[in-house]
Every structure is written in structure tokens, then in C-alpha cells.
């Protein structure tokens with residue numbers, strides 16, 4: 001059995017990832033605040049194991065318990081083939097100049113985009129350390145680390161932190177007997193709620209809003225299905241983890 005733990009599966013890229021990974025030989029653990037009934041229904045139809053955790057990743061202190069529960073069921077399997085973690089859940093806001101960002105919004109962004117993936121990764125490695133298996137972590141980062149846009153300082157910073165975390169984990173894992181492979185990936189501009197959110201910002205709050213509206217009008221956004229397909233190709237590729245920061249998904253296979 002192959003195991004997948006994916007955060008942010010209620011919609012967007014995460015929902016497409018989970019949907020495309022539904023298969024008889026797979027057990028998928030989905031984590032988001034709201035349920036994704038479509039995923040649950042399909043999993044029943046095709047006899048794929050799916051465990052849905054409606055969980056708010058803002059509750060950092062409860063993540064240890066969540067992972068105790070997840071690994072309780074994984075460890076009952078004596079024939080684990082591989083275990084994958086995809087830290088995908090993310091939030092964009094606050095959008096606007098730093099001085100106008102509220103403390104609560106900054107805290108939420110960094111908790112969801114950076115601290116939660118760090119704590120989840122720590123748990124994942126702790127629970128799989130002694131397992132001699134194919135173990136992979138894919139962190140969904142953003143090209144905003146490279147192309148800094150104004151009014152997104154918290155998002156840019158939390159994603160840059162995620163990249164730095166991926167590099168740090170890779171350095172640690174190289175000396176381990178059964179290392180975990182890790183990569184931070186820039187998925188490309190994808191047509192999800194996050195993009196609708198960017199397009200709805202007032203020009204005085206985000207100078208580049210017109211460019212994002214234009215991208216959508218010209219249908220230049222990737223579909224979540226396409227993005228998920230490329231991410232899965234990368235996740236399963238032999239070279240996964242050779243490049244820690246994957247900036248262009250189209251060149252990965």
C-alpha cells in the first residue's frame with residue numbers, strides 16, 4: 001500500500017492532487033477545515049482508502065495528536081510500500097502594504113504556510129525514521145519567493161521560509177540511514193480561489209492587480225488538474241529530491 005498525507009484537499013490544487021491519486025492500492029489522508037464530499041464519494045466507488053480529517057492547521061499544538069492518529073493506522077500495515085507527504089494548504093492574505101497588515105492576519109499566514117508544514121514534517125520524520133522505505137515530502141511553495149511582489153510581504157516571506165526549511169531538512173537527511181527525500185515546488189499560476197482572491201484586491205492595495213486580471217482574461221492560468229498532474233509526475237519521478245527547489249514544473253520530467 002502507498003500512503004499519501006495531503007493538506008488543503010477541500011479545493012484547488014490539493015483537491016485535484018487527492019482526486020488524481022485515488023486508486024485501489026493507495027490510502028490517502030486528507031486534511032483541511034472543510035470536507036470534500038466529492039473525494040469521499042469517489043473513494044467509496046473505487047474502493048480506495050481515504051481518511052478525511054477536518055482540521056484547522058492554525059491549531060499548531062494539536063498537530064502532534066493528529067499525526068499520532070494518522071500513523072497509528074499506517075503502522076498496522078506490515079507491507080507499506082512508500083509514504084508521501086504533500087504540504088499544500090496555504091493562505092495568501094494579508095494583501096496590502098506591511099504597515100496595514102493586521103497582527104492576526106500575519107500570524108495566521110505564517111502559521112498555515114510555514115509553522116504547520118514544519119511541525120507536520122517533524123512529525124512525519126519522527127514517525128518514519130526507522131522505516132527503510134521510499135519516503136518523500138513535497139512542499140508547495142511559490143514563485144513569489146523569486147519574483148517579489150509588493151503587498152504580499154507575509155506570503156513571500158512564509159514561502160521563502162518554507163524553501164529554507166526544505167533545504168535544511170535535506171541537509172539533515174543526507175546523513176540518515178533511511179533518509180526522507182524533500183523538495184519545495186513552485187506550482188505555477190493556477191486557476192483556484194487563491195487567484196480569485198488576488199484579482200479581487202483594490203488597485204490601491206495591490207499595484208499589479210491588473211496583470212493578474214489580464215492573465216485570467218487571456219486564459220493563461222494553469223488548471224488545477226494540469227498543475228496536480230505535473231506535481232504527481234514530479235513526486236513519483238526517480239529524480240525527486242535531486243533538486244530541492246523546483247522552480248519550473250514543466251521541466252521536471
Ligand SMILES: NC(=O)c1ccc[n+]([C@@H]2O[C@H](COP(=O)([O-])OP(=O)(O)OC[C@H]3O[C@@H](n4cnc5c(N)ncnc54)[C@H](OP(=O)(O)O)[C@@H]3O)[C@@H](O)[C@H]2O)c1
Nearest residue numbers: 008010011012013032033034057089090189190192193194
Ligand atoms: N493558485 C496559484 O496560482 C498558486 C501559485 C503558487 C503557489 N500556490 C500554492 O499552492 C497551494 C494551494 O493553493 P490553491 O491555489 O489550491 O489555494 P486554495 O484554492 O485557496 O486552497 C487552499 C487550501 O488550503 C486549505 N487551508 C487554508 N487554510 C487552512 C487551515 N487553517 N487549515 C487547514 N487547511 C487550510 C483550504 O481548505 P479549508 O479552507 O477547507 O481549510 C484549501 O483546501 C498553496 O500553498 C499556495 O500558496 C498557489
